[in-house]
Amino acid sequence: MPINSPYEILKSLDARFRKNSSGLPVAKAVVDDWIGIGFSINGIPLIAKMDDVNEILPPPDTIRVPGVVRWVKGLANIRGNLMPVLDMNGFFYGKPTDIRKESRILVINKLGIVAGLLVDEVYGLRRFKPEEHQQQVMEDAGSVGEYLAGTFVDQVRRWNVFSVERLARAEHFLRVV
Numbered sequence: 001m002p003i004n005s006p007y008e009i010l011k012s013l014d015a016r017f018r019k020n021s022s023g024l025p026v027a028k029a030v031v032d033d034w035i036g037i038g039f040s041i042n043g044i045p046l047i048a049k050m051d052d053v054n055e056i057l058p059p060p061d062t063i064r065v066p067g068v069v070r071w072v073k074g075l076a077n078i079r080g081n082l083m084p085v086l087d088m089n090g091f092f093y094g095k096p097t098d099i100r101k102e103s104r105i106l107v108i109n110k111l112g113i114v115a116g117l118l119v120d121e122v123y124g125l126r127r128f129k130p131e132e133h134q135q136q137v138m139e140d141a142g143s144v145g146e147y148l149a150g151t152f153v154d155q156v157r158r159w160n161v162f163s164v165e166r167l168a169r170a171e172h173f174l175r176v177v
Contacts, residue, residue, distance in 0.1 A: 032130075033127045033128060033129060033130070034049075034127070034128045034129070034130050034132075034133065034152070035049070035050040035125065035126070035127050035128075036048055036049050036050055036125075036126050036128075036152075036159070036161070037050055037053045037056070037106065037122065037124070037125060037126070038122070038123035038124060038125075038126045038159060039104070039106065039119045039120070039121060039122045039123060039162075040119065040120045040121050040123070041088045041089060041092060041119050041120060041144060042089050042092065042093050042120070042142075042144070043120070044138065044141055044144060044160060045123075045157050045158065045159050045160065046119075046144070046148075046159065046160050046161075046162040047126055047152065047159040047160070047161055047162060048106070048161075048162045048163075048164050049161075049164070050125070052108060052110055052164035052165070053106050053107065053108060053164075054107045054108065054109050055106075055107040056104050056105070056106060056107070056122055057078070057104065057105040057107065057116070058103075058104060058105070059085070059099055059103050059104070059105055059118060060076040060077070060078065060085065060105065060116075061076065062074030062075060062076045062085050063075050063076075065084075067177055068176045068177055069176050069177070070090055070096070071086060071087045071088075071089075071090030071091040071096075072084060072085075072086055072087075072176050073085040073086065073087050073118060076105075076116060078107070078116070083107070083114060083115060083116050084115050084116065084176075085105060085115070085116040085118055086115050086116065086117055086118065087118045088117050088118055088119055089118075089120070091143075091173065092142065092143040092144045093142060093143060097118050097119075097120060099118075100120075102120065102121040102122075103118065103119070103120060103121065104118075104119055104121065104122040105117065105118055105119075106119055106122070108164050108167075108168070110164050110165055110167075110168040111165065111168040111169065113168040113174070126152070126154065126159060128152045128154070132152055132153070133150050133151075133152060133161070134150055134151045134152070134153070135150050136150070136151065137149070137150060137151065137160060138151070138158075138160050141160065144160075144162070146166070147162055147163050147166045147167050147170075148160045148161060148162065148163070149161045149162075149163045149166070
């Protein structure tokens with residue numbers, strides 16, 4: 001018996017499609033990559049979470065502030081806002097950063113602390129799978145060691161994960177006078 005009505009045609013097509021169709025693919029959970037900014041302090045390769053670094057700038061001119069510790073380079077005018085510039089080599093190792101063309105300022109805003117961290121060099125964005133994170137930290141890192149939170153390894157080097165949050169909570173980092 002021939003199918004005549006549009007309803008019967010649609011019903012026949014539906015039955016044929018259901019018989020020949022395969023199921024939809026199963027959704028897999030998407031795991032975001034761990035993304036960070038690679039930089040160095042005293043020649044030590046470090047990486048900070050990208051969310052912890054607001055901006056990367058060449059070292060700006062600073063105005064020295066009397067009565068503060070030596071690793072505070074001074075205040076800089078960054079787009080109309082005064083920001084302290086802090087020498088990370090001076091803070092961790094007691095020697096000032098030799099400012100070169102590779103030197104940069106990492107602008108952080110963590111736990112209400114807004115500052116520019118002067119580092120030796122910035123290597124740019126690095127991306128890792130979260131499962132590549134290793135817990136061990138560099139043993140001979142000196143003072144920076146207490147601010148490390150594991151490592152990632154790529155084809156070029158071992159990156160020590162630098163915790164900006166630990167830095168922003170450190171009492172001797174906050175006390176500059």
